[in-house]
Amino acid sequence: MFTLRDKYAIAGIGETAYTKNSGTTVLNLAVEACQKAADDAGVPVEEIDGIVSYNFGDSVPAIGVATALGIPNAGYAVDFAGGGNAANLITLTAAAAIEAGLAKSVLCFRAMNGRSGFRLGGGREFQARGITQYTAPFGWITYPQAMAMWCRRHMIEYGTTAEQLGSVAVTFRENASLNERAMQRERITMDDYMASRFIVEPFRMLDICLESDGACAVLVTKAEHARDLKHKPVYIMGGAYGGGPNQGEDLFDAIRWPDHSQNYAAYIADDLWRSAGVGPSDVDVAEIYDCFTYSVIMQLEGFGFCKPGEGGPFVASGAIKRDGSLPLNTHGGLLSEAYIHGLNHVLEAVRQLRGDAGPRQIADAEIALTTAGAMTCGSAMVLRA
Amino acid sequence: MNDFSKPVPVADSDSAPFWEGCRAHRLMIQRCGSCKTPRFPPMRTCPKCHSTETEWFKASGRGTVYSWIVVQHPVPREVYGQDVPYVVALIDLEEGVRMVSNVIGLDPHAIIGNMPVEVTFEEGQGGVVLPKFKPREA
Numbered sequence: 001m002f003t004l005r006d007k008y009a010i011a012g013i014g015e016t017a018y019t020k021n022s023g024t025t026v027l028n029l030a031v032e033a034c035q036k037a038a039d040d041a042g043v044p045v046e047e048i049d050g051i052v053s054y055n056f057g058d059s060v061p062a063i064g065v066a067t068a069l070g071i072p073n074a075g076y077a078v079d080f081a082g083g084g085n086a087a088n089l090i091t092l093t094a095a096a097a098i099e100a101g102l103a104k105s106v107l108c109f110r111a112m113n114g115r116s117g118f119r120l121g122g123g124r125e126f127q128a129r130g131i132t133q134y135t136a137p138f139g140w141i142t143y144p145q146a147m148a149m150w151c152r153r154h155m156i157e158y159g160t161t162a163e164q165l166g167s168v169a170v171t172f173r174e175n176a177s178l179n180e181r182a183m184q185r186e187r188i189t190m191d192d193y194m195a196s197r198f199i200v201e202p203f204r205m206l207d208i209c210l211e212s213d214g215a216c217a218v219l220v221t222k223a224e225h226a227r228d229l230k231h232k233p234v235y236i237m238g239g240a241y242g243g244g245p246n247q248g249e250d251l252f253d254a255i256r257w258p259d260h261s262q263n264y265a266a267y268i269a270d271d272l273w274r275s276a277g278v279g280p281s282d283v284d285v286a287e288i289y290d291c292f293t294y295s296v297i298m299q300l301e302g303f304g305f306c307k308p309g310e311g312g313p314f315v316a317s318g319a320i321k322r323d324g325s326l327p328l329n330t331h332g333g334l335l336s337e338a339y340i341h342g343l344n345h346v347l348e349a350v351r352q353l354r355g356d357a358g359p360r361q362i363a364d365a366e367i368a369l370t371t372a373g374a375m376t377c378g379s380a381m382v383l384r385a
Numbered sequence: 386m387n388d389f390s391k392p393v394p395v396a397d398s399d400s401a402p403f404w405e406g407c408r409a410h411r412l413m414i415q416r417c418g419s420c421k422t423p424r425f426p427p428m429r430t431c432p433k434c435h436s437t438e439t440e441w442f443k444a445s446g447r448g449t450v451y452s453w454i455v456v457q458h459p460v461p462r463e464v465y466g467q468d469v470p471y472v473v474a475l476i477d478l479e480e481g482v483r484m485v486s487n488v489i490g491l492d493p494h495a496i497i498g499n500m501p502v503e504v505t506f507e508e509g510q511g512g513v514v515l516p517k518f519k520p521r522e523a
């Protein structure tokens with residue numbers, strides 16, 4: 001269990017514009033976001049000695065970014081192999097690295113030309129080796145296809161409906177309409193959702209997140225250091241990473257996963273809340289990993305905001321709207337703001353807790369949850385003002 | 386679904402008996418030689434008892450549909466454009482393992498959860514034979 005409650009903080013955040021075609025390299029995007037995060041904190045780059053990221057073979061190594069930024073000695077420069085599952089993991093390990101004396105200030109970034117460059121799910125290898133020999137030859141290749149399989153199982157077990165999925169898409173787009181950085185700001189109705197074409201049943205186009213070029217970064221320091229910096233620190237209360245046994249041989253593989261109606265969240269929730277010392281009812285605002293509408297439902301159940309099977313009615317009840325009991329994805333999420341693999345959720349949570357979210361601000365937001373991951377493996381953090 | 390340009394499974398030291406079985410129209414599943422727990426996909430070490438003794442047996446081919454999707458948008462289009470809509474399913478074999486396959490021989494929208502299915506083999510180019518599933522009487 002993460003045992004560093006309130007000892008570490010996010011002291012700075014930075015990001016690039018989110019676009020369909022950045023017109024520049026992933027390295028440049030990473031450097032821009034990292035520089036902005038350092039500037040936001042008021043920490044000279046020369047004082048930063050750690051840098052960590054995650055990628056799918058679609059980004060640049062942490063040492064490359066350290067070099068381009070002019071970090072004199074990056075003693076903790078680490079790249080995790082991972083997707084959305086790792087967005088909170090990198091921040092938690094940054095705190096752990098500082099605690100262990102490996103670094104003092106750590107930049108955590110995710111950078112990608114996810115639309116103009118390497119498109120996830122654009123097809124896998126022609127020769128299906130390893131775990132893909134059991135999946136790709138049957139035409140099971142893309143992430144929407146993978147997640148749709150999970151969603152169908154939830155429908156079989158609990159009667160989850162298209163309208164319930166649609167309420168997630170409609171709500172997040174409404175939030176994005178208040179966010180000048182969001183790639184999709186035009187509001188949609190339930191009719192628009194139902195009319196959007198099927199990509200892979202049960203998923204329509206509007207169930208599936210955006211593809212984006214862009215980068216996000218946060219700077220993690222000791223809390224006492226953060227208190228001397230430019231902004232009010234956002235404290236890391238708790239966090240957890242994992243997903244129990246049988247996570248599979250890669251992020252796509254879930255053949256041995258016992259119950260596709262629940263994902264990693266059900267396995268890490270206890271650790272998460274115990275580490276933070278609070279529970280679901282204490283959360284003022286949550287940024288939930290929404291690579292697909294359905295992944296939100298599974299995580300709400302897993303993290304204990306509602307019981308298994310009740311996620312569909314919960315999201316359709318209006319509880320997840322800005323004025324509901326649990327405002328979700330106030331920036332529009334991966335579905336409507338941008339797909340920076342979940343690190344943009346952390347930035348939004350920091351803004352909400354600083355009171356800097358402008359027209360999107362949730363009044364008196366003091367505790368935020370950020371989650372990352374949709375299938376067998378993921379990470380989550382509880383942050384506080 | 387037999388176009389040569391589709392992903393071709395490449396057998397390895399663990400999976401060779403599975404793909405050889407498919408070529409002979411036999412659905413071969415691995416089990417632990419010690420605790421006898423069946424496992425799929427095959428691998429050398431039993432996650433349950435850590436034995437490296439392995440055996441293969443011919444599965445009944447009977448199972449049920451654990452979950453399924455209907456692919457409408459082909460990715461990549463050049464490869465799957467002619468196949469959509471097609472069904473990919475997680476099949477629970479009665480021996481207690483789950484595998485990925487296609488359900489064929491019915492309207493995709495006639496599929497229901499936990500529907501009984503049985504294996505059938507589809508030959509492709511390049512000597513590849515894939516185990517697929519079709520509806521059966523319960």
Ligand SMILES: [Zn+2]
Binds near residue numbers: 419431434
């Ligand atoms: Zn065994």
